[in-house]
Amino acid sequence: MAKKLCIKTYGCQMNVYDSGRMADLLAPLGYDTTEDAGEADLVILNTCHIREKAAEKVYSDVGRLRNLRAERMAEGGAPMTIAVAGCTAQAEGAEIMRRAPAVDLVVGPQAYHRLPELIARAHRSKGEALDTDFPVDSKFDHLPQQNRVEGSAAFLTVQEGCDKFCTFCVVPYTRGAETSRAVDAVLAEARHLAALGAQEITLLGQNVNAYHGAAPGGGNEAWSLGRLVHALAEIPGIARIRYTTSHPRDMDDELIEAHGRLPQLMPFLHLPVQSGSDRILEAMNRRHTADDYRRVIERLRKARPDIALSSDFIVGFPGESEREFQATLDLAREIGFAQAYSFKYSARPGTPASMMPDSLSEEVKADRLARLQAVIADSQKAFNDACVGKRMAVLFDRPGRRAGQMVGRSPYMQAVHAEVPAHMAGRILDVIIDSAHPNSLGGTLADPAEAAA
Numbered sequence: 001m002a003k004k005l006c007i008k009t010y011g012c013q014m015n016v017y018d019s020g021r022m023a024d025l026l027a028p029l030g031y032d033t034t035e036d037a038g039e040a041d042l043v044i045l046n047t048c049h050i051r052e053k054a055a056e057k058v059y060s061d062v063g064r065l066r067n068l069r070a071e072r073m074a075e076g077g078a079p080m081t082i083a084v085a086g087c088t089a090q091a092e093g094a095e096i097m098r099r100a101p102a103v104d105l106v107v108g109p110q111a112y113h114r115l116p117e118l119i120a121r122a123h124r125s126k127g128e129a130l131d132t133d134f135p136v137d138s139k140f141d142h143l144p145q146q147n148r149v150e151g152s153a154a155f156l157t158v159q160e161g162c163d164k165f166c167t168f169c170v171v172p173y174t175r176g177a178e179t180s181r182a183v184d185a186v187l188a189e190a191r192h193l194a195a196l197g198a199q200e201i202t203l204l205g206q207n208v209n210a211y212h213g214a215a216p217g218g219g220n221e222a223w224s225l226g227r228l229v230h231a232l233a234e235i236p237g238i239a240r241i242r243y244t245t246s247h248p249r250d251m252d253d254e255l256i257e258a259h260g261r262l263p264q265l266m267p268f269l270h271l272p273v274q275s276g277s278d279r280i281l282e283a284m285n286r287r288h289t290a291d292d293y294r295r296v297i298e299r300l301r302k303a304r305p306d307i308a309l310s311s312d313f314i315v316g317f318p319g320e321s322e323r324e325f326q327a328t329l330d331l332a333r334e335i336g337f338a339q340a341y342s343f344k345y346s347a348r349p350g351t352p353a354s355m356m357p358d359s360l361s362e363e364v365k366a367d368r369l370a371r372l373q374a375v376i377a378d379s380q381k382a383f384n385d386a387c388v389g390k391r392m393a394v395l396f397d398r399p400g401r402r403a404g405q406m407v408g409r410s411p412y413m414q415a416v417h418a419e420v421p422a423h424m425a426g427r428i429l430d431v432i433i434d435s436a437h438p439n440s441l442g443g444t445l446a447d448p449a450e451a452a453a
């Protein structure tokens with residue numbers, strides 16, 4: 001009999017990709033996916049550890065699932081296996097087993113290919129089903145191919161882990177050392193995705209532009225991300241390429257040049273800067289200054305004048321003074337981000353920053369966050385406003401709220417609403433933008449005959 005699998009995904013796009021791969025892996029074992037945990041035989045919480053709030057979510061979710069399972073079984077229903085995967089599983093696996101006895105199995109991000117065996121072990125004897133190894137054999141050699149593409153856009157992990165050790169960050173501990181997949185494997189997966197209908201591919205890695213995958217056909221040579229993107233652009237059917245997340249230090253000439261040369265490479269880049277203060281950047285071990293960042297942006301804009309930027313910021317890093325925070329506001333205003341994420345600093349266990357003195361109060365952090373977010377909201381609105389009147393290629397991938405409407409993505413990742421017949425889902429169509437909102441755009445099809453065809 002078919003079994004039901006429910007995966008709840010938190011955190012970054014890498015987790016979204018991993019959740020898809022886990023579903024693909026379990027499908028041959030008879031698991032159909034469901035959104036409803038209440039009817040699931042197996043629930044996987046794919047967790048994030050990046051900030052305290054994200055990590056704490058595991059325990060409240062497990063509590064809810066435990067009650068759901070108890071109610072269901074009291075009514076004579078089927079049991080439910082509760083699994084915790086992802087970065088919190090990696091960082092706190094043993095503690096989760098201890099603190100949340102309702103959890104049947106724990107699996108770290110590098111051990112997903114061992115899930116079928118772990119599930120069997122959990123059913124035999126609970127307490128033995130914990131796997132947070134960093135195995136020498138790559139999970140990618142064992143996971144099956146992706147077998148579905150939703151809405152013509154797909155993720156493709158090319159690099160994982162991080163060796164940069166920013167002092168605030170858990171990623172080097174949860175995702176391990178930096179590794180890149182071989183070029184051949186990436187190209188094969190991209191061709192497969194194109195055959196499944198993907199027109200947009202987002203290359204994923206915690207440090208994606210540090211990519212250095214083994215060149216095709218083996219040998220000792222490694223390809224950079226810039227070179228990889230050139231090869232991907234030659235695959236028929238792939239109209240759009242993106243990559244995330246990048247580090248300013250790894251924006252090399254080849255990659256910047258690719259932005260100038262390849263129309264498939266979208267003119268939008270998420271390039272976290274974290275702070276505008278050199279002293280804070282140094283305390284964060286970012287190994288670049290605010291001016292280094294400005295120079296990278298300058299080079300990018302020279303190569304691709306219409307490029308738009310996104311970033312991540314942390315406010316309230318230990319010891320951050322008001323003046324240092326002002327430097328962050330200045331940088332944000334000066335660059336004019338099309339969008340950006342900002343976070344209150346959150347001390348993470350085991351990281352060097354968590355041992356630093358001079359932690360700031362919640363009030364100061366909240367105040368700085370609100371001020372930075374106001375600056376970002378202004379520049380985002382200004383960017384959206386400047387789009388009005390422009391013609392943009394939009395990949396329509398989901399129904400809109402109103403009948404006859406669809407929502408798509410502009411090259412800059414903005415949500416664009418337009419009157420588009422439902423059968424055009426998955427198509428890239430030119431739209432004239434006629435309205436701008438804080439978080440989206442509205443437009444009309446440039447060539448309605450195209451949509452009627």
Ligand code: 5AD
Nearest residue numbers: 168169272312313343344345346348
């Ligand atoms: N506290 C707050 N924000 C953090 N980030 C990473 N670690 C922390 C932390 N300890 C933010 C960074 C990173 C994004 C993914 O999350 O801005 O780029």
Ligand code: SF4
Nearest residue numbers: 011012048049050087
């Ligand atoms: Fe969260 Fe980082 Fe793990 Fe992604 S890699 S899920 S952001 S901790």
